[in-house]
Amino acid sequence: MTGENNRKKLLEVKNLKVSFGEHKHKTVVVNDVSFDIYKGETFGLVGESGSGKTTIGRAIIRINPTMSGDILFDGKKINGNITKELDREVTQKIQMIFQDPMASLNERAKVDYIVSEGLYNTNQKYTKEEKKQMVDKALLDVGLLPEFASRFPHEFSGGQRQRIGIARALIMQPEFIIADEPISALDVSIRAQVLNLLSELQKKRDLTYLFIAHDLSVMRFIADRIAVIHKGVLVELGETEKLYSNPLHPYTQALLSAIPMPDPIAEKKKVLKVYDPSRHDYSINKPSWVEIEENHFVLGNEPEIEKYKKILK
Numbered sequence: 060m061t062g063e064n065n066r067k068k069l070l071e072v073k074n075l076k077v078s079f080g081e082h083k084h085k086t087v088v089v090n091d092v093s094f095d096i097y098k099g100e101t102f103g104l105v106g107e108s109g110s111g112k113t114t115i116g117r118a119i120i121r122i123n124p125t126m127s128g129d130i131l132f133d134g135k136k137i138n139g140n141i142t143k144e145l146d147r148e149v150t151q152k153i154q155m156i157f158q159d160p161m162a163s164l165n166e167r168a169k170v171d172y173i174v175s176e177g178l179y180n181t182n183q184k185y186t187k188e189e190k191k192q193m194v195d196k197a198l199l200d201v202g203l204l205p206e207f208a209s210r211f212p213h214e215f216s217g218g219q220r221q222r223i224g225i226a227r228a229l230i231m232q233p234e235f236i237i238a239d240e241p242i243s244a245l246d247v248s249i250r251a252q253v254l255n256l257l258s259e260l261q262k263k264r265d266l267t268y269l270f271i272a273h274d275l276s277v278m279r280f281i282a283d284r285i286a287v288i289h290k291g292v293l294v295e296l297g298e299t300e301k302l303y304s305n306p307l308h309p310y311t312q313a314l315l316s317a318i319p320m321p322d323p324i325a326e327k328k329k330v331l332k333v334y335d336p337s338r339h340d341y342s343i344n345k346p347s348w349v350e351i352e353e354n355h356f357v358l359g360n361e362p363e364i365e366k367y368k369k370i371l372k
């Protein structure tokens with residue numbers, strides 16, 4: 060990892076405060092939180108349920124209004140009043156992947172509409188054919204077949220639905236993705252696949268992630284640096300391994316000692332064959348299978364792999 064001074068800050072959160080309710084009922088749920096995220100890194104936000112992690116993510120994507128503080132993307136302030144042009148740019152460049160793929164997809168819409176919906180909010184006009192190609196590519200990039208585009212969400216498993224959610228983000232050509240507990244609602248057997256997919260996509264597309272999770276073993280696997288949030292306040296921020304080996308704040312110490320942290324790599328070290336969308340031969344629609352490297356986070360994903368084998372035959 061290069062020194063912080065040489066790296067470009069992609070996102071800067073400065074003294075962020077978010078509150079809900081008015082007057083007597085006003086509650087501050089994020090209080091004076093500051094952190095920077097560097098281009099290409101995975102920045103983790105951990106903390107127990109209700110600590111304010113999602114609220115921070117939603118403030119960055121501008122679903123939650125900020126009470127005070129600044130959010131800068133690529134050096135430009137993106138919260139509060141901004142120009143229409145910047146609003147469009149940020150809407151495209153910052154995407155979010157949601158926790159529950161069963162709830163976050165429009166049940167009445169077909170996959171091609173779900174995946175391409177964001178394109179309507181861009182300045183660019185695409186022909187039907189261009190849009191179809193973009194949807195096909197986004198689906199292939201997440202390991203799904205283009206023919207799935209004409210199906211409805213209920214026809215898919217949880218893991219496949221989360222892949223559709225990832226395709227919906229990818230089609231926008233984002234630079235920054237907020238992944239809010241992207242695997243916690245999934246079956247344990249397929250969590251590793253989705254994590255691996257996110258890692259591969261990050262390398263391939265030079266993505267920067269804000270990864271929100273409460274599972275500390277997942278966070279250790281995925282994050283380069285971690286911020287610990289406690290009751291809306293950032294109590295500790297550090298490089299992942301340093302934070303895990305030497306937590307300084309009592310809350311971080313409690314968090315790390317309270318939660319059993321099995322080492323999934325040591326426990327389930329084996330090589331599995333998986334479909335690798337990046338090696339898919341599009342010209343003859345020939346899928347490619349690769350063996351997961353030993354150091355990948357593997358939690359035994361055979362059932363899903365078998366499913367893929369059938370689908371891709």
Ligand SMILES: Nc1ncnc2c1ncn2[C@@H]1O[C@H](COP(=O)(O)OP(=O)(O)OP(=O)(O)O)[C@@H](O)[C@H]1O
Pocket residue numbers: 079080088106107108109110111112113114115273
């Ligand atoms: N729209 C809202 N209106 C009022 N209160 C809200 C709203 N959204 C979140 N909150 C409150 O803000 C606090 C922080 O919630 P948030 O969802 O950010 O926590 P979290 O750390 O992401 O938790 P979880 O892991 O359970 O999602 C909670 O007390 C929640 O009830």
